[in-house]
Amino acid sequence: MNHNVVVVGGNRTPFAKAGGPLREASNHDLLTAALDGLVARHGLAGVRLGEVAGGAVLKHSKDFNLTREAVLSSALSPLTPACDLQQACATGLETTMYIANKIALGQLDAGIAAGVDSTSDAPIAVSDGLRRILLAAQAAKTPAARLKALARIRPSHLAPQAPSVAEPRTGLSMGEHQALTGARWSVTREEQDEIAAESHRKLAAAWQEGFFDDLVTPYLGLAKDAILRPDTTVEKLSALRPVFGGPEGTMTAGNSTALSDGAAAVLLASETWAKERGLPMLARIVDAEIAAVDHPGGDDLLLGPVAATGRLLARQGLEVSDFALVEIHEAFASTVVSTLKAWADEEYCRSLGLDGAIGELDRDRLNVTGSSLAVGHPFAATGARLVPTLAKLLHEKGPGSKGLISVCAAGGQGLVAILEAV
Amino acid sequence: MSVLEKAFHSPVGRKVAARAGLAEPPVLRRGRTYPGGALVLAQIGEATLGARTLDVLGRPYEAPVLDGGEDVTPGYGDRIGAVVIDATEVTRIDQLEHVRAVLRPAVRGLEGSGRVVILARPAGGDWEQRAVARALDGIDRTVAKELRRGATSNLVRVEEGATPADVASTLEFLLQGRSAFVDGQTWAVGHAPSVAGISERPLDGRIVVVTGAARGIGAAIARTLARDGAEIVAVDVPAAGESLAAVANEVGGTALQLDITAPDAGARIAGLVASRGARIHGVVHNAGITRDKMLANTDQSRWASVLQVNLAAQMRMNEVLLDPAVDGGVAEGGRIVGIASTSGLAGNKGQTNYAASKAGVAGLVEAMAPDLASRAITANAVAPGFIETDMTAKIPFVQREVFRRSNSLSQGGSPVDVAETIGYLLDPASQGVTGQVIRVCGQNLVGA
Numbered sequence A: 001m002n003h004n005v006v007v008v009g010g011n012r013t014p015f016a017k018a019g020g021p022l023r024e025a026s027n028h029d030l031l032t033a034a035l036d037g038l039v040a041r042h043g044l045a046g047v048r049l050g051e052v053a054g055g056a057v058l059k060h061s062k063d064f065n066l067t068r069e070a071v072l073s074s075a076l077s078p079l080t081p082a083c084d085l086q087q088a089c090a091t092g093l094e095t096t097m098y099i100a101n102k103i104a105l106g107q108l109d110a111g112i113a114a115g116v117d118s119t120s121d122a123p124i125a126v127s128d129g130l131r132r133i134l135l136a137a138q139a140a141k142t143p144a145a146r147l148k149a150l151a152r153i154r155p156s157h158l159a160p161q162a163p164s165v166a167e168p169r170t171g172l173s174m175g176e177h178q179a180l181t182g183a184r185w186s187v188t189r190e191e192q193d194e195i196a197a198e199s200h201r202k203l204a205a206a207w208q209e210g211f212f213d214d215l216v217t218p219y220l221g222l223a224k225d226a227i228l229r230p231d232t233t234v235e236k237l238s239a240l241r242p243v244f245g246g247p248e249g250t251m252t253a254g255n256s257t258a259l260s261d262g263a264a265a266v267l268l269a270s271e272t273w274a275k276e277r278g279l280p281m282l283a284r285i286v287d288a289e290i291a292a293v294d295h296p297g298g299d300d301l302l303l304g305p306v307a308a309t310g311r312l313l314a315r316q317g318l319e320v321s322d323f324a325l326v327e328i329h330e331a332f333a334s335t336v337v338s339t340l341k342a343w344a345d346e347e348y349c350r351s352l353g354l355d356g357a358i359g360e361l362d363r364d365r366l367n368v369t370g371s372s373l374a375v376g377h378p379f380a381a382t383g384a385r386l387v388p389t390l391a392k393l394l395h396e397k398g399p400g401s402k403g404l405i406s407v408c409a410a411g412g413q414g415l416v417a418i419l420e421a422v
Numbered sequence B: 001m002s003v004l005e006k007a008f009h010s011p012v013g014r015k016v017a018a019r020a021g022l023a024e025p026p027v028l029r030r031g032r033t034y035p036g037g038a039l040v041l042a043q044i045g046e047a048t049l050g051a052r053t054l055d056v057l058g059r060p061y062e063a064p065v066l067d068g069g070e071d072v073t074p075g076y077g078d079r080i081g082a083v084v085i086d087a088t089e090v091t092r093i094d095q096l097e098h099v100r101a102v103l104r105p106a107v108r109g110l111e112g113s114g115r116v117v118i119l120a121r122p123a124g125g126d127w128e129q130r131a132v133a134r135a136l137d138g139i140d141r142t143v144a145k146e147l148r149r150g151a152t153s154n155l156v157r158v159e160e161g162a163t164p165a166d167v168a169s170t171l172e173f174l175l176q177g178r179s180a181f182v183d184g185q186t187w188a189v190g191h192a193p194s195v196a197g198i199s200e201r202p203l204d205g206r207i208v209v210v211t212g213a214a215r216g217i218g219a220a221i222a223r224t225l226a227r228d229g230a231e232i233v234a235v236d237v238p239a240a241g242e243s244l245a246a247v248a249n250e251v252g253g254t255a256l257q258l259d260i261t262a263p264d265a266g267a268r269i270a271g272l273v274a275s276r277g278a279r280i281h282g283v284v285h286n287a288g289i290t291r292d293k294m295l296a297n298t299d300q301s302r303w304a305s306v307l308q309v310n311l312a313a314q315m316r317m318n319e320v321l322l323d324p325a326v327d328g329g330v331a332e333g334g335r336i337v338g339i340a341s342t343s344g345l346a347g348n349k350g351q352t353n354y355a356a357s358k359a360g361v362a363g364l365v366e367a368m369a370p371d372l373a374s375r376a377i378t379a380n381a382v383a384p385g386f387i388e389t390d391m392t393a394k395i396p397f398v399q400r401e402v403f404r405r406s407n408s409l410s411q412g413g414s415p416v417d418v419a420e421t422i423g424y425l426l427d428p429a430s431q432g433v434t435g436q437v438i439r440v441c442g443q444n445l446v447g448a
Ligand SMILES: NC(=O)c1ccc[n+]([C@@H]2O[C@H](COP(=O)([O-])OP(=O)(O)OC[C@H]3O[C@@H](n4cnc5c(N)ncnc54)[C@H](O)[C@@H]3O)[C@@H](O)[C@H]2O)c1
Pocket: B211, B212, B213, B214, B215, B216, B217, B218, B235, B236, B237, B240, B258, B259, B260, B261, B285, B286, B287, B288, B289, B309, B339, B340, B341, B342, B383, B384, B385, B386, B387, B388, B389, B390, B391, B392
C-alpha cells in the first residue's frame, strides 16, 4: 500500500434484539446515529470527509441511497459523498476495506466505513398475486374496472412475505447449514455453550470496566447492548431446546446470534491526515483477503473465511501465533468451533489449496471482549463493530501487536483482515 | 406540567395571578448588547477610572442630572440606558450625598433592563473609609431591589493599581445583556501584569473543557462559549452520550464520554487535548448532582455521591490539569471556573450534602486563586440561584413558582445567564478577576 491507513476510532449504537428497544428506528436513523456519535467523538462536525461507505443487508427499496442520505442527516458536511455496498454479514468489513484501499491509493485522505441493519424494520414484500392485482387495478381505465380488479384480492394475498434468511440455492437456512457443518466437524453442545457463556461474560466485563465508553454512543435512551446477559452460565444455556439440526441438534437460541438492530461506523484515515488533526491512531490496516466456498456443491456454508485466512497468512508470511488477538465473528458458536477445527486440519486446509494446516489458536486470544452471541449481530454492522474494537485492543497491547478479523457471510463467502497496532 | 401549573398559565390563571400582584415578569435584555438609551457617567471627586475605562470600551457617555434639592426632581428628557457611578474616590460619609443626588434622577429615568454600575474601592484605610465602603454596598443592594423592569445594579471593587484595561471586561459585561441575571452583586477586580484587549470573540481558537455538557446549564455553557470562539471539549457520563454528541456536533466541538469521578478523569481529558498538540485555556466544572434529604434522613451514600461529583472530582482533576508537566493541561493564562450555588452559600433545607459541596467549591477557588497567580491562571466560581433546567423542573410547582419569584427580577434565570457569566470569567481580558464567587441569582432573597 502506498499510504498507511489507520483506524482512528469507531462508534456504534448499542445493539438490541429485533423488536426490542431500537425497534422504532429505521436503517436511516440508526446509521445517522452511528455517524453522529463518531463525528462528535472526533470533533468532525461540518467537516467534508473523502467518502462514507455503508450498507445494510435488509434494505427498503426507498433506501437506495441509504448512506448518502444518512450523511445528509448527520453533522458531517453535506459535501461528503457516500456509497452503498453490500456483502451480506461481511458488509461492515468490506466497507472498511473499500475506504482503506482508496486511502492507500491516495484517492482519499479520510473516510468512514459503516454498516447497519434493522431486523425490526425489515422490508416486507407483498406476494406476487397481490402485486399482479394491484398493477391491474392501476392500469384500469374506469373506476368500475378498478373495483373489479381489486375485488380479486383474497386474504391469502395479504400475508406479508418477510425476507427469508434461507440460502437461495440450497433452500436451507443459515442455521440449518451450520448444523450440517457442526455435525461434520463433531462440534459438541458443551463446546458451543461454553463459547456463548464466555461471550457474555467477557462482554459484561468489558462494559463494566468502561471499555466501550469511547466506542459506543447511547441511542434512544439505550446505553448498553440489550442482548447481553451478564449472568448467563453454561448450566443455564444447557437447558435450552435445540432450534436447528432436529431434535438431536446442538444449536439453540443461546448459542446462535439473535436477529438484531444496530449500526456501527469506523473512522479511517491516512497517517498524515490523522496526525495533522491530532487524532488518535489505533491500528494500521495491513491487508485483507476474501474467499468463497461451493456450498451448493456441498461445502460448509460458513467456512469461507478459512481459505481466506490461509491465503492471507501465506501472503503476509505470518503464522497464527503471530497474532496477539483474533476476532472470529460468532454467527453461531458452532461456526467458531468448526472454523478453529478447520484451521488445525491438515487435510481440509490442503483441500482448499493451502500448503498445510493454518494452525492452532490459543483460545485466550480469541474474542476477548465478547462477540456477536452476546453483543448481537445487525448483519452489515458487525464488521464495523469488530474493526475499532480490535484496533483499540491492539493499541492497548502496544505498537506492532497484530490482530486478525474473520467474518463469515451468506453465499458461502468469508472476509478476513489483518490489523497492526500503531 | 401539573394541572395546577397548567391552570396557572391559562388566561384566567394569568388574570388571577396579576390581581394577586404576580405581574408578568419583565423580559430581560440578553447577549452582547448594550442598553438602548444613553450611558451616563457620574464622576465623584477626582475619580477618572470610570471615564478612562469607558474610553477603552469606546462607549460615549453623558454627564449626570443631579438632584440639588429643587422642588421638582430634575429628570432626563429621555430614558437613559445606564448610569456608571465612579465612586473610587469616595471616602467620606458626606460624599455619599453625591451618590444619592446622581441616583435619584437616574433610577427614575432608567430604561427596562437598564444598568446601575458602581465602581468603588475595596474596604481599607481609616474607620470612616471602611464604613463608607460598606455603605456603598448597602446602596447597591438596595437600589437593585428597588429597580424595576429588569434593570440591575452591581458594584465593582476596583483594587488600587488596577488600570482601565483591567476593569474593561467587567464593565462591558455589566453593561451588556450578558449580565441579565446578575443583580445586587459585588466583586473585586485587581491589576494583572498583562491583560488582553476587549474582543467580540474573546475565546477564538481556545480549548475549553465543559463538564456536564449534555444538557441544562452545561449545554448552554458549551453553546455560549462556542459563540465566543471556543473549541469545546464536552464531557458527560457515558449514559448521557446521545445528547452529549448532539451538543458537541452543534457547537463543532468534541464529545468525551467520561464520568468525572473516574480516577483517571483528569488524565483522560489532558490526553485528548495533548493529542492535538494543544493546551487547555479553561476548565468549567459544571457537572453536578443533587440527592436531597433532610439531614435527619441523609445516609452515607447520599452524602458521598454528592461530595464526590460536586467537589472531590474537580479537585482531583484540577491537580492533574494544573500540573505544568502534564501535556494537554491548563496553559499559562488559563482559567478554572467552578459552579457553586446560592443554596451552598446561604444554606438550604434538605440540602446539607449539596450545600457542603457547593460552599466547598467557593472555598476551593478562593484558595486556588493566589497559588495560581504566578502562572496567570485565574480561579473563580459562579453561584447560580434558581435557573430553569431539568434539575429545577423536579421541584414541585408551587415551591418552584415561589423560588422563581423570590428575587429582584421576579423570574427564574436562564441557563444562558450562567453561561455568559462564565464566558466573562474565561475572557482573557478578565485577567484581573480571580478568587471571586459571582452569584447569578437575580438577587435572590435567600443568602448573602
Ligand atoms: N439549575 C439550577 O437552578 C442550579 C442552581 C445552582 C447550581 N446549579 C449547578 O449548575 C450545574 C448544572 O446544573 P443543571 O441544572 O444544568 O443540572 P442537570 O442535572 O440538568 O445537568 C447536570 C449534568 O451533569 C452531568 N453529570 C452528573 N454527574 C456527572 C459525572 N459524574 N460525570 C460527568 N457528568 C456528570 C449530568 O449527566 C448532566 O448532564 C450543577 O453543578 C448544579 O449543581 C444549578
